[in-house]
Amino acid sequence: MAKSPTTSPSEDPALGRDVLVATKFHVPRAGFVPRPRLLARLSQGIGSGLTVVCTPAGFGKTTMLGDWARRSRVPAAWLSLDAADNDPARFWRYVAAALDRVRPGTDAPVTALLQGRQQPPLEAVATVVINELSAPGKGGVALVLDDYHLVEAPPVHDSITFLLDRLPPGLRLVLSSRADPPLPLARLRGRGQLAELRAADLRFTLAETAAFLREVTGLDLPAVSVAALQERTEGWAAGVQLAALALRGQADPAGFIATFAGSHRYVLDYLTGEVLAGQPEHVLRFLLETSVLDRLCGPLCDAVTGRIGSQALLEELDRANLFVVPLDEVRQWWRYHHLFADLLRARLERERPTALPGLHRAAAAWHEEHGLADDAVRHATAAGETGWAARLVERHVETLLRRSQGATLDRWISALPAESIRARARLCLAQAVAAVVAGRPEAAEPLLASAERAFAASGDEPHEPSVGRALSVLANVPASIAFLRADLARMRGDAARAVAYDQQALTHLGEDDWILRSMVAWNLAAAHWLRGELGEAERALDDLFQGVFDLRSPVADGDGCPESTLLTQRRTWRFSWTPTWTPSPLHSTSGPMTC
Numbered sequence: 001m002a003k004s005p006t007t008s009p010s011e012d013p014a015l016g017r018d019v020l021v022a023t024k025f026h027v028p029r030a031g032f033v034p035r036p037r038l039l040a041r042l043s044q045g046i047g048s049g050l051t052v053v054c055t056p057a058g059f060g061k062t063t064m065l066g067d068w069a070r071r072s073r074v075p076a077a078w079l080s081l082d083a084a085d086n087d088p089a090r091f092w093r094y095v096a097a098a099l100d101r102v103r104p105g106t107d108a109p110v111t112a113l114l115q116g117r118q119q120p121p122l123e124a125v126a127t128v129v130i131n132e133l134s135a136p137g138k139g140g141v142a143l144v145l146d147d148y149h150l151v152e153a154p155p156v157h158d159s160i161t162f163l164l165d166r167l168p169p170g171l172r173l174v175l176s177s178r179a180d181p182p183l184p185l186a187r188l189r190g191r192g193q194l195a196e197l198r199a200a201d202l203r204f205t206l207a208e209t210a211a212f213l214r215e216v217t218g219l220d221l222p223a224v225s226v227a228a229l230q231e232r233t234e235g236w237a238a239g240v241q242l243a244a245l246a247l248r249g250q251a252d253p254a255g256f257i258a259t260f261a262g263s264h265r266y267v268l269d270y271l272t273g274e275v276l277a278g279q280p281e282h283v284l285r286f287l288l289e290t291s292v293l294d295r296l297c298g299p300l301c302d303a304v305t306g307r308i309g310s311q312a313l314l315e316e317l318d319r320a321n322l323f324v325v326p327l328d329e330v331r332q333w334w335r336y337h338h339l340f341a342d343l344l345r346a347r348l349e350r351e352r353p354t355a356l357p358g359l360h361r362a363a364a365a366w367h368e369e370h371g372l373a374d375d376a377v378r379h380a381t382a383a384g385e386t387g388w389a390a391r392l393v394e395r396h397v398e399t400l401l402r403r404s405q406g407a408t409l410d411r412w413i414s415a416l417p418a419e420s421i422r423a424r425a426r427l428c429l430a431q432a433v434a435a436v437v438a439g440r441p442e443a444a445e446p447l448l449a450s451a452e453r454a455f456a457a458s459g460d461e462p463h464e465p466s467v468g469r470a471l472s473v474l475a476n477v478p479a480s481i482a483f484l485r486a487d488l489a490r491m492r493g494d495a496a497r498a499v500a501y502d503q504q505a506l507t508h509l510g511e512d513d514w515i516l517r518s519m520v521a522w523n524l525a526a527a528h529w530l531r532g533e534l535g536e537a538e539r540a541l542d543d544l545f546q547g548v549f550d551l552r553s554p555v556a557d558g559d560g561c562p563e564s565t566l567l568t569q570r571r572t573w574r575f576s577w578t579p580t581w582t583p584s585p586l587h588s589t590s591g592p593m594t595c
């Protein structure tokens with residue numbers, strides 16, 4: 001799973017095995033203005049348990065923490081969060097992978113827990129992390145979660161609170177956020193388990209502002225001008241940086257400094273305007289057009305701008321301090337500073353609104369081609385290509401379901417218009433599966449009816465599931481509808497109806513529908529068992545195992561699929577059904593087995 005994060009973000013669609021995006025683990029480089037007093041504060045505070053660095057945007061949180069993490073004697077596991085981490089399963093997979101980089105072995109048990117088809121309680125996931133880090137004799141680890149304000153999902157906050165309440169001595173947590181995180185800070189403060197750094201701490205001092213200006217402008221500005229700039233920006237790092245960039249081309253630096261004042265937002269808008277006005281036309285165009293991207297690399301920017309040479313331009317922007325943040329050590333991936341990106345996007349929308357769909361279309365095509373489903377869906381949606389976005393969701397939905405990432409599915413689905421979802425049988429089916437897995441079977445029935453209507457209206461469409469046909473539950477729509485109805489009927493205890501629907505499903509199944517056939521067989525066996533027809537139940541299971549151990553079956557080689565191990569068990573153990581078991585279409589097959 002997270003074994004081989006890659007610098008070039010990509011996902012291997014096969015069997016839901018994925019490669020995590022390595023840029024999220026990249027420790028940012030230190031700023032050129034040294035801040036030893038802050039590093040000392042951090043090192044001192046880190047022993048407390050939780051350290052919160054909380055300031056508005058652009059105060060130098062990430063830069064300071066990057067500097068600290070690179071020097072710290074306590075190994076630091078770094079994770080840059082983004083909005084997609086509101087999916088709790090994804091959040092914890094990334095946390096475990098980040099920890100694994102400094103404490104190998106942390107990732108495997110978490111990934112194993114999360115790759116089941118039903119999401120485990122997050123407390124269980126946090127407990128696995130706690131246990132892994134509690135092992136004696138391994139030394140401490142600091143987990144740095146940058147941009148924690150992007151997490152809004154209460155389950156993630158709850159699970160972090162759970163972790164904080166049981167923090168093992170070997171783990172220290174550091175959060176950077178633009179707002180106070182909704183965690184029990186007062187309680188931790190009262191217990192002396194919280195260290196805090198806030199805007200007042202992170203403001204550049206006069207000496208730091210002077211050092212910054214000297215480095216960026218190459219000018220030896222009079223002390224009074226530096227003091228004026230310090231006062232106007234209130235030591236706000238992003239403001240000082242913009243001012244320094246804007247000063248570069250000014251004939252009268254002192255006069256320029258006297259002209260701006262006001263809120264951060266105003267200073268930012270004003271100075272960004274000045275900085276952008278000083279850029280050559282091709283650079284300005286590049287900045288605006290690529291501002292639609294969350295992460296930038298040369299080939300992606302070439303695809304979006306329709307020009308070549310983006311790699312060299314990105315390196316140039318980085319050297320010029322133009323708010324381009326490297327995301328790796330090899331100068332392959334960058335992002336714009338969030339503040340700068342927001343302003344560029346606002347300007348693009350204002351000045352070239354008609355260019356937007358084309359830029360997003362090109363971005364969607366590049367991400368699709370490189371197997372990056374999440375970005376592809378986002379850009380296709382932003383381009384207004386809802387049909388394309390819906391097809392992408394359909395294609396990748398089962399990878400999400402296999403990784404318990406139902407929240408990501410909800411996010412994808414909610415970005416699509418309701419009618420385009422209702423018109424696509426597999427999207428309705430995917431939601432029905434997600435509803436059953438989430439323990440809301442009552443929500444599944446109407447979705448199955450919608451799936452049936454959509455299939456009747458538009459028939460089948462070419463479909464290439466990301467998990468492959470054999471492991472797809474959605475590829476064969478009529479069989480899938482019948483199976484889900486059988487599953488729901490069995491859960492209600494209506495065994496007769498379950499058998500009827502399972503048999504209906506069997507008539508639709510093809511040679512390639514391996515996993516669906518297995519599920520139908522399990523369900524049929526369970527339904528027969530419910531009716532007291534033990535002979536029929538055994539026969540249904542025998543059919544299933546013949547299929548499983550067929551050499552051509554996708555799990556015959558023990559590819560790590562949970563079915564493989566469990567079915568091996570079935571081969572040697574006696575069949576004994578536990579009546580409390582309530583299987584679901586994406587339920588682990590472990591339920592019905594007892595030794």
Ligand SMILES: Nc1ncnc2c1ncn2[C@@H]1O[C@H](COP(=O)(O)OP(=O)(O)OP(=O)(O)O)[C@@H](O)[C@H]1O
Binds near residue numbers: 033058061238323
């Ligand atoms: N010590 C420093 N030396 C040089 N530049 C710095 C330093 N600290 C911050 N900066 C610059 O100031 C800008 C804002 O810093 P940074 O991105 O670290 O702020 P932030 O508080 O993390 O912002 P956000 O809340 O948007 O994430 C960046 O362009 C960064 O390069």
Ligand SMILES: [Mg+2]
Binds near residue numbers: 061146147
């Ligand atoms: Mg930051």
